Amino acid sequence: MQDPLKSPGNMLTQRKFMPKDGSLTGHELHTEAGKAGPGLKRDTLYFVPLGGLEEVGRNCMFFEYNDEIVIIDMGIQFPEEETPGVDWIIPNTSYLEKKKKNIKGIIITHAHYDHFGALPYVLEKLGNPIIYGSLLIKALLEKKLAEMPNVPKMNFIPIKNHDRVKISQNMTAEFFGVSHTVPDTTGILLETPGGKIAHFADFRLDYEADDKTFDLREFHWLRQQGVDTLLIDSTAAWKDGHSVSENVVIQNLEDLLKKAEGRIILSTFASMITRLAEVITIADRIGRKVAINGRSMKDNLEIAKTLGYLKYRPDAVIPVEEINKYPDNKLLILSTGAMGQDNAGLMRIVTGEHKIIKVKVGDTVIFSSSVIPGSERGIQTLKDNFARQGAIVYTNQELDIHSSGHAPGPDLAIVVETCKPKFVIPIHGLFFMRSANIQNFKKVGFPKENVILADNGQILEMSKEKITITSKTVDSHYVMVDGLGVGDVEAVVIRDRKLLSQEGMVVIIMSINRKDGRLIKNPDIISRGFIYLKDHTPLIEEIRGKLRTIVGQVAHGQKTDPDYLKDLVRNQVGQFLFTKTQRRPMILPVIIEI
Numbered sequence: 001m002q003d004p005l006k007s008p009g010n011m012l013t014q015r016k017f018m019p020k021d022g023s024l025t026g027h028e029l030h031t032e033a034g035k036a037g038p039g040l041k042r043d044t045l046y047f048v049p050l051g052g053l054e055e056v057g058r059n060c061m062f063f064e065y066n067d068e069i070v071i072i073d074m075g076i077q078f079p080e081e082e083t084p085g086v087d088w089i090i091p092n093t094s095y096l097e098k099k100k101k102n103i104k105g106i107i108i109t110h111a112h113y114d115h116f117g118a119l120p121y122v123l124e125k126l127g128n129p130i131i132y133g134s135l136l137i138k139a140l141l142e143k144k145l146a147e148m149p150n151v152p153k154m155n156f157i158p159i160k161n162h163d164r165v166k167i168s169q170n171m172t173a174e175f176f177g178v179s180h181t182v183p184d185t186t187g188i189l190l191e192t193p194g195g196k197i198a199h200f201a202d203f204r205l206d207y208e209a210d211d212k213t214f215d216l217r218e219f220h221w222l223r224q225q226g227v228d229t230l231l232i233d234s235t236a237a238w239k240d241g242h243s244v245s246e247n248v249v250i251q252n253l254e255d256l257l258k259k260a261e262g263r264i265i266l267s268t269f270a271s272m273i274t275r276l277a278e279v280i281t282i283a284d285r286i287g288r289k290v291a292i293n294g295r296s297m298k299d300n301l302e303i304a305k306t307l308g309y310l311k312y313r314p315d316a317v318i319p320v321e322e323i324n325k326y327p328d329n330k331l332l333i334l335s336t337g338a339m340g341q342d343n344a345g346l347m348r349i350v351t352g353e354h355k356i357i358k359v360k361v362g363d364t365v366i367f368s369s370s371v372i373p374g375s376e377r378g379i380q381t382l383k384d385n386f387a388r389q390g391a392i393v394y395t396n397q398e399l400d401i402h403s404s405g406h407a408p409g410p411d412l413a414i415v416v417e418t419c420k421p422k423f424v425i426p427i428h429g430l431f432f433m434r435s436a437n438i439q440n441f442k443k444v445g446f447p448k449e450n451v452i453l454a455d456n457g458q459i460l461e462m463s464k465e466k467i468t469i470t471s472k473t474v475d476s477h478y479v480m481v482d483g484l485g486v487g488d489v490e491a492v493v494i495r496d497r498k499l500l501s502q503e504g505m506v507v508i509i510m511s512i513n514r515k516d517g518r519l520i521k522n523p524d525i526i527s528r529g530f531i532y533l534k535d536h537t538p539l540i541e542e543i544r545g546k547l548r549t550i551v552g553q554v555a556h557g558q559k560t561d562p563d564y565l566k567d568l569v570r571n572q573v574g575q576f577l578f579t580k581t582q583r584r585p586m587i588l589p590v591i592i593e594i
């Protein structure tokens with residue numbers, strides 16, 4: 001399991017780049033089906049986490065039994081969509097694509113982008129299977145898909161708690177409610193030939209106002225069902241203490257907001273729907289109008305309100321254009337960009353680019369805590385810049401998507417003790433987060449050997465008696481898609497500039513024989529602001545080898561389409577350089593036809 005490219009501390013180097021030994025493509029597995037040995041055995045349940053086990057985000061997993069595949073979640077790496085210029089990292093679905101006719105359904109646990117945000121990018125490739133999820137997820141997806149005309153109309157079946165759905169011949173799901181920071185978060189009890197498997201989505205315990213009691217009804221229900229394997233959200237497993245009561249959270253936020261004298265600018269994630277609604281209600285109560293800065297936030301709130309998930313007075317919210325009609329102490333601005341993303345709501349305010357909202361001396365700026373390893377510096381700079389302009393800066397844990405909605409270690413132990421599963425597979429989080437559960441569960445007498453720590457891409461064999469991590473894997477390498485909207489030219493220019501300034505560029509000049517499409521000479525490779533190529537001769541040779549392969553793939557004596565070739569070079573060399581250097585220089589292919 002030791003990966004030479006992995007080193008702690010840096011988000012980029014935590015990524016796994018190299019194919020693991022024994023990596024299988026869907027095709028190989030398919031042809032091997034029915035045989036023992038390198039392929040999958042018949043009448044055996046397999047579980048494969050495709051993402052979310054070595055990172056926070058990109059949550060995706062599937063169960064496979066003969067010719068039936070059930071997928072749970074299809075998330076992106078970032079908790080928010082409004083990050084122009086950033087390429088999304090999505091689950092690698094190459095294995096599933098090859099077996100798309102076996103996909104019986106995709107269940108989405110809740111309306112956070114790290115659980116459903118990748119769906120629009122993979123839906124067609126997976127053969128447009130049935131999606132099961134809450135009405136909120138359906139509405140958010142519809143909104144997104146409306147902007148993507150080339151994606152087919154989805155097959156969505158809305159589900160409610162304790163609906164029982166036969167997803168495939170051998171797998172039945174029953175849904176149950178868990179508490180999280182977005183409405184209608186659903187846990188899944190999947191009945192399979194390999195046992196009853198409970199998936200808790202993202203969850204925390206729902207403490208009452210007294211901070212001591214909480215609702216364990218659904219967990220008792222699970223115990224009655226007899227859970228064989230529990231997949232448990234481990235995002236906060238390494239933390240001590242217990243979940244904070246929602247009432248306490250509201251009280252804390254209210255106290256914080258009441259203290260502010262001037263305007264309040266509060267930044268959190270667009271998908272923190274429950275929390276956003278609470279902030280609006282508090283603001284209304286203390287006599288502040290709320291202006292929403294950020295399209296995704298506005299959309300999400302509108303959708304949730306239309307569907308009846310949220311209740312606040314309509315005139316509690318005003319358009320951003322009207323903020324100047326109100327005194328500073330009667331205003332609260334809710335903004336996206338808490339992660340310090342360039343170009344998102346908060347950044348535009350602090351840089352003075354925002355047309356209407358400018359920083360004022362005496363503004364109170366409240367941040368959610370940092371979320372993604374690697375985004376801390378951007379957030380620090382943002383905070384500094386607000387402070388320099390005379391704002392008072394706060395950080396608030398309760399607005400943090402990854403600290404407030406997830407049960408910490410001791411709470412996870414309570415749940416395991418209540419549900420009494422045979423096995424636990426910690427999911428959602430880096431290895432250190434997941435492995436903390438060994439200690440957590442030891443305290444309630446749960447045997448260490450029944451806590452299974454898998455990696456992304458590993459194929460696990462599951463039965464009621466035993467879970468084995470096989471030596472087989474499927475491809476789970478990072479897949480990037482462009483986070484830009486189609487046709488957003490301004491954003492493309494900004495993205496390019498950013499790329500150039502931060503990552504440099506590589507120019508690739510290829511002379512191609514017009515007649516047979518072959519390379520005439522060794523391609524020239526020039527770089528600026530990337531790495532000093534003269535010191536990296538082996539890398540140049542590897543790029544050249546890559547280029548020869550690309551040219552060999554497209555040209556078989558016929559005339560080559562230069563644009564197509566350029567795209568191939570850009571994508572494949574880009575991916576290759578990223579793998580090698582963890583950097584994404586702009587690739588400029590120049591093709592000379594002679």
Ligand SMILES: [Zn+2]
Pocket residue numbers: 057059112114115202428
């Ligand atoms: Zn999550």
Ligand SMILES: [Zn+2]
Pocket residue numbers: 110112180202405
């Ligand atoms: Zn979540």
